[in-house]
Amino acid sequence: MVQRGLKNVVAAETSISLVDGENGQLIYRGYDVKELALNYSFEEITYLLWYGHLPNSKEHHQFSVLLSNNRVLPPYVYQVIEALPNDMNMMSQIRTAVSALGVKEFSWKPHIEQAIRLTAAIPTITAMIYRKISGKEIIPPNLELYHVENYLYMLTGELPSFTHVKALEAYMILTMEHGMNASTFASRVVSSTESDMVSAVTGAIGAMKGPLHGGAPTGVIDMLNEIKEKEHAERWIRRKLEKKEYLMGFGHRVYKTCDPRAEVLSTICQRIGQDDAWLNLAGYVEKMAILLLNEYKPGRKLYTNVEFYAAAVMKALNMSPDLFTPTFTVSRMVGWTAHVIEQSLDNTIFRPEARYIGNQPVEC
Template sequence: MVKGLEGIIAAETQISLVDGTKGHLVYRGQWAKDLAVRHTFEESAYLLWHGALPTPLQLAEFKNELARGRRLTPELRSLLEAIPPHTPLMNTLQAAVTALAGNAPAWPPALEQAVQLTALLPTLIAYRRHQLSGTPLSEGADTEEDHAAYYLHLLSGHPASEAQVRALNAYMVLAMEHGLNASTFAARVVASTESDLYSAVGAAIGAMKGPLHGGAPSGVIRLLDSIGTADRAEPVLRAMLERGERLMGFGHRVYKTRDPRAEALREVCAGLAGGDPWLDLARDTEETAIRLLAEYKPGRALYTNVEFYAAAVMRAAAMPTELFTPTFTAARIVGWTTHVLEQAQHNRIYRPQSLYTGNMPASDA
């Protein structure tokens, strides 16, 4: 028996490669790092769904399709109004997504359904946020805007800076797909029963909600908060290491070398130097942390993990902490739906065995 199915290969996929030893993350034959630095959320999502980057014409058509899918129907608005305010946002998203199944054919899942859900998630998150805080959803946000820009515009009510958009875009590209993680596996299991795509995504959202998976990088936020300015990085971090504490955002269990997602986000943040104080603080803190970790933990090869830069990007984008996991969800939905579509192509229902360790009846059968 392999607890947690660790190391078990449960699916063949052409979608992505995650190699923790070499520090490789590949989406459909392209380095995810390059996609995050040079391409948009739209282009990367298109690549995952279609297997190739879009031509300019294909991209324009795809962006139109996304723009059309962004509006909330009156039925969805009513549903969101009816959900009690204390219901966690992830459960609210789950309810809204599964309600969309409506009369759509359940099987096979369709790419249009995947695009529709991906287009809608930022609007759902922002609508709910404004609904609960009693503020109006920005009518100024243009549904033609790029995905990351549109999301930030809807949330804050004003257009985001270029630095914020580029940083969030890079994060969303890197968070889009990561092999057969718990939520993606959940989506594939549901799809394997020939259930609909909406139910598969609903299950994935449920898995993503758990702190072991989609948990917010709040430890990193606290660390950066306690540092405040770059000149305080060394004394604060040194004191932590002297006390035997761990520096949040450093070290990784799978990546035994540099986490390619952290590398890519660093590159984007470096390109935005001077564009945002949070990104500058993150970059300066990282340099100091790596140096001090090498001094206090020689030979451990401790590098920056994705949580570190995810926190910096979220902070720079003025994203409230409670929206970290929903934002991760708005990106990962591309990976989930791509896996559901792939599962449907060569489907076989998942049916592992369990090892019975309970008692047997006292009498013979």
């Protein structure tokens, strides 16, 4: 029987993460992602995914310095970015710039030093391309800032608030890894040919560009924009449900219960939402929507998915929709590189079969 899209086909073994859709769990290296996103930094969770354990304070400091010291791009990559046309899709520009990093140091077997170089470089690449397209002066990286803080600084040219850094950091921790998704599978397929890490993540970026995988959650932003105020939420949602229209940001094809990533972002937004009107509105709309979904669709168990709070966080940060998928890419670079390294440690080339359904040979 043909399993279209390889659905439910186990193609690899991994110790990096577990996506448990039935029980609503996402596990990184044996740790529940809820605990990690609420209590640790981007650097600490990156270290966990690459090295297999959480860092102590000395390791955390040394690793953070190493990551920040690799933010500066080689001069020729700046030239490549400057030469790319502004009407070229932003993800295509990112893919091209990342590909340009593939110098001799990446010709060896994948290892963590290469992962550090790519993960440190991609926020710089993304911010540079965004500001170039926007007609703004390019901001060089600030080596004194942490990873997420520096990314926001390079996008805006201003030091971000603590509230915004914590919201984006939680989002990026929650999206840096998610099992054998399309882009991660693409990276492992390329790596399985014993190609280099840059080629593998370039393939992953190409997969992420597709709207079925890395599509921006603009529908959620449209919904929140239309609701505008808390007092409008119930009436707006009821009208949607009575028309049997889809409520954006609710339900997930993998998680059959609460999406753990959405749960964490909801908690983060409750902690800091009082300081941000948009996050405050999003938290209220979530509660009202779940209440009404249970009323209109009893037994369906429709909960908030990560897309809902991704939209809320991005909007609170005043991020252009053009930055949604690129920011997802900035975080997922950690997971891709972890999988490329794991693939190289016990490699078998991916070579599935295809059933031929074309014409048989015709006799002359």
